[in-house]
Amino acid sequence: AQTVTQSQPEMSVQEAETVTLSCTYDTSESNYYLFWYKQPPSRQMILVIRQEAYKQQNATENRFSVNFQKAAKSFSLKISDSQLGDTAMYFCAFMTPMNYGGATNKLIFGTGTLLAVQP
């Protein structure tokens, strides 16, 4: 069974600084996707960034980038130039794409990291 582990329950960063959130996962699948979701106080789930396992290049979305280490099963999120609006719970998630063999697109989430950006 796939598992996702986030070992940092809470983190804090000063505005404009850089912070890295950690995530490890366990799977025997070769084809999968990894995600970081943001959940602000509004509770809306917002997709921040996605990484395909077959791609060696790390995904980047503006100030957000990942460090994907497939062999180590590690998937960290780096937030550069942190802004007050980045304050949120961040969830790492794993998915195997739906196929005829039974994989279903369901998301498996870690326990989350609560990030506070301080002014």
Added chain:
Amino acid sequence: DSGVTQTPKHLITATGQRVTLRCSPRSGDLSVYWYQQSLDQGLQFLIQYYNGEERAKGNILERFSAQQFPDLHSELNLSSLELGDSALYFCASSVADRGIYNEQFFGPGTRLTVL
């Protein structure tokens, strides 16, 4: 706005009662997923429907059931409610073609409080 709608936004009920949560997926999406977010269990997958058929089950209690109707909206039914069922229930939808990436778009959630 993700395009996924959930009603009601908030629901307060008593133990032993039964409630129905409703989800309308984005136009064109065939798959609907239900997730539960609680303090005890975190965010966990409950069940998936694909074009009206149950596709996968996660940690869904026997007291809970769901269905997807011909117009593709879905309902999650929770019965014999217990205090521990208090949670935020998310619905998500995706196109869900097999073998390719399908982003899941989340609704705003239904906050259920069982007193």
